[in-house]
Amino acid sequence: MTTSSILFEQWATVHQQRAEQALASALPAADTPPQRLHAAMRYAVLGGGKRVRALLSYAAAELVGAPASSADAAAVAVELIHAFSLVHDDMPCMDDDDLRRGKPSCHKQYGDATALLVGDALQALAFQCLAETAAAQALTQVQILAQATGSRGMCGGQDIDLQSTGQLLTRDALETMHQYKTGALIRAAALLGAYAADHTQEQHIQLLDQYSQNMGLAFQVVDDILDATADTQTLGKTAGKDALQEKSTYVSLLGIDEAKALVKTLYEQSLQSLAGFGPQADSLRGIARFICERPF
Amino acid sequence: MTTSSILFEQWATVHQQRAEQALASALPAADTPPQRLHAAMRYAVLGGGKRVRALLSYAAAELVGAPASSADAAAVAVELIHAFSLVHDDMPCMDDDDLRRGKPSCHKQYGDATALLVGDALQALAFQCLAETAAAQALTQVQILAQATGSRGMCGGQDIDLQSTGQLLTRDALETMHQYKTGALIRAAALLGAYAADHTQEQHIQLLDQYSQNMGLAFQVVDDILDATADTQTLGKTAGKDALQEKSTYVSLLGIDEAKALVKTLYEQSLQSLAGFGPQADSLRGIARFICERPF
Incomplete structure (x- = not known):
C-alpha cells in the first residue's frame, strides 16, 4: 500500500465516522413519538453503508477550502436521500429485495406501509x-x-x-439511465459539499461536475461488475440480481474485461479533472481510487 | 347566499384556477423524458381537488399584504406534497384505495412501482x-x-x-394523530403564504398558527362526518371506509351531532383569531366557512 492510500484510508475512516455521528444526531431519537417510525428510520439509515456520498461532500468542501463542519448538513442530506431510495427500491413493488447492508431490508423488518x-x-x-x-x-x-432526487434525477x-x-x-440508453439513477445524486453530493462554503467559484463547480460525472458512471460500472462476480455475503445485498432480472448492465453489454477497462478510463479522466489542484484535491483523488479499485 | 359568500366563491374560483395553472407549469411536460413518469405525475396532481391548501397560501399572503404571484410557489409546493401523500396513501400496502377524485387512483392507472x-x-x-x-x-x-411533511408531521x-x-x-390521541396527519400541512400552507412576503411580522404568524390549528382540526372532523354520511359519488373517493377499517374517528367517538357541534366551535374560534383584521382577512374567513359548511 502506498503512503497516499494509507492517508486516504485514515481520512475516509474519520469522515465516515463523522457522517455516521451527524446522521445519528439529525435523525429523531427512537423514543421521540411516533417511536416505531423513528426506530425504523434509524434502522434504515444507521450502522452500514460505505458513505461514499457523504465522503464526496466532505472532499468537495476540502477542495474549496470549507471546513468539514460546514459540510455536515450536505453529507447528512445526501445520505438520507440515498437511504430513502434504498428503502423504497427494496420494496416488493420495486426490486423486492429482502437483504440490505447484510441485514433484513426495512420492509422485511417493519412491514411495507412503514417502509x-x-x-x-x-x-x-x-x-x-x-x-x-x-x-x-x-x-x-x-x-x-x-x-437530483426528482423525476429528472434519481426517481426518473x-x-x-x-x-x-x-x-x-x-x-447510450444505459448511460442515460445511470446518469439519472446513480449519477445525479453522486454529482449532487460533490456540488453540495462545494456549496457548503460561503462563496464558491464557478470554476470549482465545473471541475467537480466533470469529476463527478466520471465517478457516477464508474460507480455504476463497478456495481455491475460486482453484481456479476462477487457473492451475496461480500456485497451485503443479493448478488447476481441483474442477470436474474434480465437487466441490461455494462457487463451484459461490454463483457467483464471491457467493463473493467472502462472503469480504468473513467478513473484516469476523473484524475485529469483534478490536475490543476494540489493536496486540497487528495481526498477526491482517494475517493476515485477507492470507487474504481473495488472490483480489482 | 350572502354578498360575502358570493365574493368568496369568486375569489376561490379565481385562485383555484391560478393554482391549477401554476401546478401545470411547475410539473414537467408529459413529453419530457421519462415520459411515462411525468404523465403519471400530471395525472396524480392535475384536474381535481378543491385546492384548499393552495387557497390557504394565497389567503395568508393577502393577510400580510403580499401579491398572489409571490405565493404561487407556496401554493404549488403544498399541493404537490398533498398529492404525493394521496398517491402513497392509496397504495395497496397503505389504504388500498382504487378511487381518487372520481377516477382510478394513481397505482391503479400506472402500477404500484410507478406510483x-x-x-x-x-x-x-x-x-x-x-x-x-x-x-x-x-x-x-x-x-x-x-x-410538516416528515416524521413529526404528515408522515408521522x-x-x-x-x-x-x-x-x-x-x-386526545385522535387529536394528536390528526394534528400530525392533516393539521401540519394545513398549518404549513398558511405559514408558507405568509412567508411569501419579503418580511413577515411575528404577530401575523402567531394568529395564522391559531387559525390554522382550528382549521386543520375542523377539516378532519368534517372529513369524518362526510365519510360517515355522504356517498362515494359525492366524495369522489370511497365512502364509509373508516367504519369498514375500524378506525377511530370523531364520529365514532362523539357521534354525528356532537361532531357537528365541534365543527361550529372550531369555526367560531378561527374567526376570533382574525378579529383584529379588516378585509385583508376576508379570504381566510371565507375558507373557514367553506371548510366548516361542507357537511351542513
Whole structure:
C-alpha cells in the first residue's frame, strides 16, 4: 500500500465516522413519538453503508477550502436521500429485495406501509437538515438536491430502469439511465459539499461536475461488475440480481474485461479533472481510487 | 347566499384556477423524458381537488399584504406534497384505495412501482419549486414544509394512524394523530403564504398558527362526518371506509351531532383569531366557512 492510500484510508475512516455521528444526531431519537417510525428510520439509515456520498461532500468542501463542519448538513442530506431510495427500491413493488447492508431490508423488518413512510420521511428530513443550517448557499443546495432526487434525477432513473427491464438497451440508453439513477445524486453530493462554503467559484463547480460525472458512471460500472462476480455475503445485498432480472448492465453489454477497462478510463479522466489542484484535491483523488479499485 | 359568500366563491374560483395553472407549469411536460413518469405525475396532481391548501397560501399572503404571484410557489409546493401523500396513501400496502377524485387512483392507472416513484418525485419537486423562487424567506418556507411533511408531521401522522387502526383511541390521541396527519400541512400552507412576503411580522404568524390549528382540526372532523354520511359519488373517493377499517374517528367517538357541534366551535374560534383584521382577512374567513359548511 502506498503512503497516499494509507492517508486516504485514515481520512475516509474519520469522515465516515463523522457522517455516521451527524446522521445519528439529525435523525429523531427512537423514543421521540411516533417511536416505531423513528426506530425504523434509524434502522434504515444507521450502522452500514460505505458513505461514499457523504465522503464526496466532505472532499468537495476540502477542495474549496470549507471546513468539514460546514459540510455536515450536505453529507447528512445526501445520505438520507440515498437511504430513502434504498428503502423504497427494496420494496416488493420495486426490486423486492429482502437483504440490505447484510441485514433484513426495512420492509422485511417493519412491514411495507412503514417502509413507505420511512422513505417519505427521510426525504423530508434531508431538505429540513439543509434548510436548518441557514448557510449562505443553503437554498442553492436545496435546489440541487431536489433536482437530483426528482423525476429528472434519481426517481426518473428508477422509472427508466423499471420500464427497460427485460429489454436490450443500447450503451447510450444505459448511460442515460445511470446518469439519472446513480449519477445525479453522486454529482449532487460533490456540488453540495462545494456549496457548503460561503462563496464558491464557478470554476470549482465545473471541475467537480466533470469529476463527478466520471465517478457516477464508474460507480455504476463497478456495481455491475460486482453484481456479476462477487457473492451475496461480500456485497451485503443479493448478488447476481441483474442477470436474474434480465437487466441490461455494462457487463451484459461490454463483457467483464471491457467493463473493467472502462472503469480504468473513467478513473484516469476523473484524475485529469483534478490536475490543476494540489493536496486540497487528495481526498477526491482517494475517493476515485477507492470507487474504481473495488472490483480489482 | 350572502354578498360575502358570493365574493368568496369568486375569489376561490379565481385562485383555484391560478393554482391549477401554476401546478401545470411547475410539473414537467408529459413529453419530457421519462415520459411515462411525468404523465403519471400530471395525472396524480392535475384536474381535481378543491385546492384548499393552495387557497390557504394565497389567503395568508393577502393577510400580510403580499401579491398572489409571490405565493404561487407556496401554493404549488403544498399541493404537490398533498398529492404525493394521496398517491402513497392509496397504495395497496397503505389504504388500498382504487378511487381518487372520481377516477382510478394513481397505482391503479400506472402500477404500484410507478406510483411509488410518482410520490417520491412530487415531494422532491415541491422543495425544488420553493427553492427556485430564491425569495427572501424561501429557506424558512423549505424548513416549515419539510417539518410538516416528515416524521413529526404528515408522515408521522400516517404512521400513528396505521398503528392505531382497530384500536379505540382517546379523544386526545385522535387529536394528536390528526394534528400530525392533516393539521401540519394545513398549518404549513398558511405559514408558507405568509412567508411569501419579503418580511413577515411575528404577530401575523402567531394568529395564522391559531387559525390554522382550528382549521386543520375542523377539516378532519368534517372529513369524518362526510365519510360517515355522504356517498362515494359525492366524495369522489370511497365512502364509509373508516367504519369498514375500524378506525377511530370523531364520529365514532362523539357521534354525528356532537361532531357537528365541534365543527361550529372550531369555526367560531378561527374567526376570533382574525378579529383584529379588516378585509385583508376576508379570504381566510371565507375558507373557514367553506371548510366548516361542507357537511351542513
